[in-house]
Amino acid sequence: MSVVVIGAGLAGCEAAWQLAKRGIPVTLYEMKRKQRTPAQNSDSFAELVCSNSLRSDQLENAVGLLKEELRRLGSLILACADETRVEAGGALAVDREGFAALVTKRISECPLITVIEDEVSELPANGDVIVATGPLTSDRLSQSIARYFGREHLYFFDAAAPIVTRESVDMSKAFFASRYDKGTPDYINCPMDEAEYTAFYEALVSAETAELKAFEGNKVFEGCMPVEVMAKRGKDTLLFGPLKPVGLLDPRTEKQFHAVVQLRKDNSGGTLYNLVGFQTHLRFHEQQRVFSMIPGLEKAEFIRYGVMHRNTYIQSPSLLSAQYEVRTRQGLYFAGQMTGVEGYVESTASGFVAGLALAERLLGKAATVFSPCTAIGALGTYISNESIVNFQPMNCNFGLFSPLTERIRKKRDRAGAMAQRSLLEIDGLLAQVL
Numbered sequence: 001m002s003v004v005v006i007g008a009g010l011a012g013c014e015a016a017w018q019l020a021k022r023g024i025p026v027t028l029y030e031m032k033r034k035q036r037t038p039a040q041n042s043d044s045f046a047e048l049v050c051s052n053s054l055r056s057d058q059l060e061n062a063v064g065l066l067k068e069e070l071r072r073l074g075s076l077i078l079a080c081a082d083e084t085r086v087e088a089g090g091a092l093a094v095d096r097e098g099f100a101a102l103v104t105k106r107i108s109e110c111p112l113i114t115v116i117e118d119e120v121s122e123l124p125a126n127g128d129v130i131v132a133t134g135p136l137t138s139d140r141l142s143q144s145i146a147r148y149f150g151r152e153h154l155y156f157f158d159a160a161a162p163i164v165t166r167e168s169v170d171m172s173k174a175f176f177a178s179r180y181d182k183g184t185p186d187y188i189n190c191p192m193d194e195a196e197y198t199a200f201y202e203a204l205v206s207a208e209t210a211e212l213k214a215f216e217g218n219k220v221f222e223g224c225m226p227v228e229v230m231a232k233r234g235k236d237t238l239l240f241g242p243l244k245p246v247g248l249l250d251p252r253t254e255k256q257f258h259a260v261v262q263l264r265k266d267n268s269g270g271t272l273y274n275l276v277g278f279q280t281h282l283r284f285h286e287q288q289r290v291f292s293m294i295p296g297l298e299k300a301e302f303i304r305y306g307v308m309h310r311n312t313y314i315q316s317p318s319l320l321s322a323q324y325e326v327r328t329r330q331g332l333y334f335a336g337q338m339t340g341v342e343g344y345v346e347s348t349a350s351g352f353v354a355g356l357a358l359a360e361r362l363l364g365k366a367a368t369v370f371s372p373c374t375a376i377g378a379l380g381t382y383i384s385n386e387s388i389v390n391f392q393p394m395n396c397n398f399g400l401f402s403p404l405t406e407r408i409r410k411k412r413d414r415a416g417a418m419a420q421r422s423l424l425e426i427d428g429l430l431a432q433v434l
Helices: 010-020 062-072 076-083 096-109 139-149 194-206 217-221 227-231 284-291 344-362 375-383 411-433
Strands: 003-006 026-029 053-056 091-094 113-116 129-131 154-160 163-165 175-177 187-192 259-265 272-275 302-304 307-314 332-334
Touching: 003 010, 003 344, 010 026, 010 076, 010 096, 010 113, 010 129, 010 344, 053 062, 053 344, 062 076, 062 344, 062 375, 062 411, 076 091, 076 096, 076 344, 091 096, 096 113, 129 344, 139 154, 139 307, 187 194, 194 227, 194 259, 194 284, 284 302, 332 344, 344 375
Parallel strands: 003 026, 003 129, 026 113, 129 332
Antiparallel strands: 053 091, 154 307, 163 272, 163 302, 175 187, 187 259, 259 272
16 A cells, blocks of 8 residues: 655655655655645745755754755755755755756656645545645645644744754843742843843834735734834833843842843753744844844854744644654654744655654664754654643754763864764664665
């Protein structure tokens, strides 16, 4: 019986390829030639909608490391990207049309992959299935998935605050505390005096916002107001919202601050923190400029910028394993941005893992386990971590990895050591995977 893969984006094509190369027949459904989503422009598979860059190709960058892991493991998407790459300094950029055409050709010519150009409107009730329909999953399939999991486990918009690394916060200006000293001091607090707040406020309300896509409209903001929109309602509005200082006293003077930005732990390891209440539609470079004015965040490393856009994704930590399989139904997998991995390369990695895991199970082989010392494993660990309460889509970053046993002060050297550790593990798995 053929495995069903729904969606021929990067994740779906990667999953289908990994199954087929191991001798397992695949039926790949793709509806775009009959019915496109608003973001799609061509009939090719693996269409790069937003950018022609697959980001950094340097091993000291987490996504660069992720690409190298996928290369070594035999990824279709990385092979096609390397064959169609164009000059872009240290980044991997491709000829978008050439890249999509090559992926389409490889998939279409594979004798074990049957492509059906039609919409899947209902989640298959049985069989081996990988759902890789992307952030703009059709309304009918989205509704079917919501019925299956429960609507509370499906999100239709992504309204996420920026995330910074804990080590990049200047704790000589910030301090740990909880409001009114209730519970444990879990929040990092970045206080402002009146002059600092005024400068921040003026920069925030005058900052450049990203342009909404036609299919997003104002619905993005119905349930969650961007911090810059809130600020424009009046200079003091934020002081009664995300920057309210009440219940937080200066530990040196016992006086109340004029304003306080709170950062909340974003992972169980405490390496990542998000800016509470700072969902935003500012352009990324403006977020870097304006939010770095917050005392303590002058040199903050932004792992993820705030976003507010149309994005269908599931509450993966409560639903999926690290192999992207639904915990309550063997043989049903999800892959791509719907799982909460953010970005083309991350989507490819999720498709690779789902395809490999399903193939190994069908072939009766021991499952390959990627530890969080690797980029692939760190992503799988993140989307399956049941301790995460405020789950948000995430790019690959070193904050998700298991920490090194030794302390290395320089960031680039530390990243290099993490990359070396990762690739040693990947090379040790090649005989099992290839």
